[in-house]
Amino acid sequence: MEIVVCVKQVPDTTEVKIDPATNTLVRQGVPSIVNPFDKNAVEAALQLKEKHGGKVTVLSMGPPQAKDALKECLAMGADEAILLSDRAFGGADTLATSHTLAAGIKKMGNVDVIFCGKQAIDGDTAQVGPEIAEHLGIAQVTYVAKVEVNDGVVRVEREQEEGYEVIETSLPVLLSVVKSINEPRYPTVKNTMKANRKEIPVWTATDVEVEPGLIGLKGSPTQVRRIFTPKQRVQGEMIKAETPREAAALLARKLTEAKII
Known part of the structure; x- marks a missing residue:
């Protein structure tokens, strides 16, 4: 079974700071983690x-x-890693x-x-996973809390506010998972050493079949104009009286x- 996991390196939200002059995230000196x-x-x-x-390949x-994020995933046990960087x-x-x-x-096949x-x-958009499925023309299930595969049939439990929805589909499929699906394992020392020695291939825009007008800033119909920290609310007043x-x-x-x- 060929399995791909899309991962993203994100700023640690406990350390996020915003430049008051430019209203943009301050990334310098802010630690990054695997989402x-x-x-x-x-x-x-x-x-x-x-x-x-089968094989598990992580893609970012x-x-x-x-x-660094990909190497952490390799240390968890993934077989291969590929970085798209350009x-x-x-x-x-x-x-x-x-x-x-x-x-x-x-490109992977x-x-x-x-x-x-x-x-x-x-970003908290939850859009990239479903959009990948649309680009590939395959089935997708979001908010997956449990997954089973038998004879090419995928059976998942989709988390809802008041319970679970059971859905069946066929391979290939894209699944976006929720936190309750499992408890991620810790990287082992052996796998960490192997990950540090492993050469991660980097694919550029010329290595994959992308349309120049559909990537990067030019291919983005939405743009972030301003990021700001909401003003701190004034604390309320405690009403004190004898009765x-x-x-x-x-x-x-x-x-x-x-x-x-």
Whole structure:
């Protein structure tokens, strides 16, 4: 079974800072991590491989330092890793990103299952996975909390607010997984050493079949114009009085003076 996992290197959200002058994210000095949902996707792929055999390849689009994220996935147990990196890919929105990732998957050849995390914690759009499936013309299921494959039939439990929806489809398929699907394993020392020695191939725009007008900033119909931190709300006031009746009267008077009531 040929399994691909799309992963993204994202800024650690506990360390995110915004430049007040430019209203953009400050990435310099901010640690990067593997998108947490993508780790669940890697774990789901590894479990599927352990049950049915095959190969797990992790794929990412990003700058050269994204190799660190791919090496962490290799240390978890993935077999291969590929990085799509080219200045032409820069500034891509979700549509341009999905076009590039889909082109990378097409270059790999026949793929049975594609795993993605539900969403990336930096953009929170949850769009890239479904868009990849559309580019490839294959089935997709989102919010996957459980997956089983038997004789080419994929049976999944899709997480809903009030329960689970059971869906069956056929291979090939793209599945975007939720956090409750599993607990990602820790990288082993042996696999970490192997990952550090492994050479990760880098594919550029000339290596994959992409249309120049559909990648990077030029291929992005949406753009982020401004990012800002909301102003901190003023703390409320505690109404203190000897009795509840007096407290209610004091509150009513303050609300009246503020012309709220």
